[in-house]
Amino acid sequence: MIDIVNQINAVRREVANRPGAEGEVRALRLTRTYQAEVEDVWDALTNEERIPRWFLPITGELKAGGSFQLEGNAGGEIRRCEPPTLFEVTFGDENSIVTVELSSGGQDTTVLVLEHTVPAGLFPDSGTLSVGPGWDQAVLGLGRHLDGEDFADSAAEHDTPESREYAGAAVYAWVAVLEAEGRVEAAELKTAAEAAHEHYNPSS
Numbered sequence: 001m002i003d004i005v006n007q008i009n010a011v012r013r014e015v016a017n018r019p020g021a022e023g024e025v026r027a028l029r030l031t032r033t034y035q036a037e038v039e040d041v042w043d044a045l046t047n048e049e050r051i052p053r054w055f056l057p058i059t060g061e062l063k064a065g066g067s068f069q070l071e072g073n074a075g076g077e078i079r080r081c082e083p084p085t086l087f088e089v090t091f092g093d094e095n096s097i098v099t100v101e102l103s104s105g106g107q108d109t110t111v112l113v114l115e116h117t118v119p120a121g122l123f124p125d126s127g128t129l130s131v132g133p134g135w136d137q138a139v140l141g142l143g144r145h146l147d148g149e150d151f152a153d154s155a156a157e158h159d160t161p162e163s164r165e166y167a168g169a170a171v172y173a174w175v176a177v178l179e180a181e182g183r184v185e186a187a188e189l190k191t192a193a194e195a196a197h198e199h200y201n202p203s204s
Contacts, residue, residue, distance in 0.1 A: 002162050007140055008169050013177045015128050017120050024120040028128055032139050034110045036146045038102050041110040042084035044145055045100060052154055054145035055138055072155060095119050114139065125183045126192035129174055133200045136170035137163060168201030 012031040017024055034041055044050050051058045060068035062078065069075035074092035080099075081087045088099045097117045105111040114135060137158050141151070151157040175193050178184050184192075 002140070002144075002166055004162075004166050004169055007143070007166060008136075008173055010143070011136060011139060011170075011173075013132065013173055015125075015132075015174075015177050015181055017183075020117065020119075022119075025117040026120045026122070026125065026128075027115055027117045028132055028135070029113065029115045030132075030135055030139055031111065031113050032143070033105050034112060034143055034146050035108065036110055037108055038104055038110045039084050041102055041112065041142075041146065044142060045102075046081075046083070046087065050145070053150045054141040055154055057154075091116065093118075095122065112139065112142075124188070124192075125181075126178065126188050128178060129171055129192045129196035130199070132174040132177075133167045133170040133196060136173075137167050140166060164201040168197050171196045171200055 010032055014027075014029040014031075016027055016029075018027055019025075036044075044054065046062060048058055048062055055070070056073055057071040058068055059071075060066055060075070062068060064078055064081040066078045067075065068078065068089070074096075076090035076092060076096075076098075077094075079088045079090065079097075085102050086100070088097060090096060091098045095118055099115045099117075101113045101115075103111045103113075116131060116135065140163075141154065141158065145151075157163060171193060174196075175189060178189055
């Protein structure tokens, strides 16, 4: 059973526009602490045998300069890989960048920070709602794996009623972040939230 309230509250969510190497970027960030050592979390994130047990089947050359393809999802290039604390990849497009950083949280815990950036203005600011809940499902799946769960079919697990309910709750957690940021008009936010909820937790 997924404790949806506790799992939602375990993630810190942030969104902001900030300077990037080639102009302003729109940055979405999730931070979560896991009860596992950094090396174990790194291995779960980068070992091609472990990734399908919590996320999606993956193919490619998983090292700096290599490329990857997630089954039924995005692929990209591996731009940086600094074991066991940092990797950076393109995700679906060369302007869509995902960076994952790990650090020790003390007492055998690991702090994960996942940041996804795209050029500012490429999508409406409310587009956070079409991406954020998906990353929520990923960090949830990682946590369940680190706690000893393995999924025979990870894609099917992410589509269970329980997982969809979690993703639906994550939509509204991201709505709260966007409301606090104050960049998206209320009507646009409402429409985007309804569309995202129907995508992640349809007919609920």
